[in-house]
Amino acid sequence: MSTFEEIQQREKKVLFQTYARYPLAAVRGKGARLWDSEGREYIDLLSGIAVTSLGHCNEEVTRVMCDQAATLVHVSNLLYQENQVRLAERLLTTNHFDKAFFCTSGAEANETAIKLARRYMQCVRRNGAFEIITFENAFHGRTLGTLAATGQVKLQEGFAPMPEGFRQVPWNDLAALEAAITPQTAAVMIEMVQGESGIRPVTPEFAKGIEAICRKKNVLLIIDEVQAGLCRSGRFWCFQNFDIKPDIISCAKALANGLPIGAVMATDEVAQAFPFGSHGTTFGGGPLLTAVADKVVEIMIRDQLDKRAARLGTAFLARLREVACKHPDKIKEVRGLGLLIGIELTAPGKDVWLKLIEKGFVLNLSHDTVLRLLPPLIIDEADLNAFADALDEVLA
């Protein structure tokens, strides 16, 4: 096997240089542990960005993956597939929606949600509405449509022109939202916890207020659950923390614990906007992906991983806040919901982040100042406490 330096040099030669990679090459994983090319062991507090929620190489998931790989991997959405039906049935027991559509990524799920909202307005209500309202610092993906929804100038640089029909309003400003809605507005789209931009949960008032405005103005409410969904927030779906009922949700990341699958769910009222031939995708919800996702969802429900995320998250947040109290000059704020946790530093944190990697923790640094933690939901509390101790040491 190649050394880390060899892998680094080969990568530079042949891969698009789109990623500022971490100083390690992962070769093996088990549960919350990762091992790199040099044989070093890490506690994984990133989970492939909120993907491997059941831990690496979960035995039950691996068994389903192998069995299904030997039975049927892909056909086409032109054929009936019971695995897809079974996954939809199970997913729909976790929320108030009636129908599901499967695709292959978060961006594609959001793109689908946007298309669905527009088509609902244009073909069911026949009012011609098309505009999607999103929030500052949102992240909805990197296809052109979702990049327009994301709205961040930094991410859009060089990709002009953006598709039309998107408008952004400030976070936590209900008056601005209400003022932005016009007869052309089709939907409001939001992450209940802004993930990529440093773990910013909505306040309960903001969440309830958004729902009330959408109802009053008769526009759809789309919740992007790509990162926060599937138990991570302490409820099965993040919106369920806020006692609201969106019209459409998108999800992806953790759905098949590492295989690429996304989903959109909606009420029957909205789902009727996609009749035969109006939307589709080649890989979406194939037999292998849906067999694995069905096992993932089954385990999440059976093991009540939502409750586990809530319990671990509450304890971990409290522990991190103790560390923050000891270092008020270094830590500005600790925030989060369930096992979506952000530690905002008072200054750019690249050194702190690198030292934590050296100490054996894989985690993300978001927007230069926020240590972002998305541990697997099966992690032991001892691993989280070990991180808190390590952070305390690094900051001392």
Ligand SMILES: *Cc1c(COP(=O)(O)O)cnc(C)c1O
């Ligand atoms: C990751 C993410 C996306 C994009 O998902 P991809 O699978 O990378 O396309 C969209 N929305 C949110 C909230 C995300 O965290």
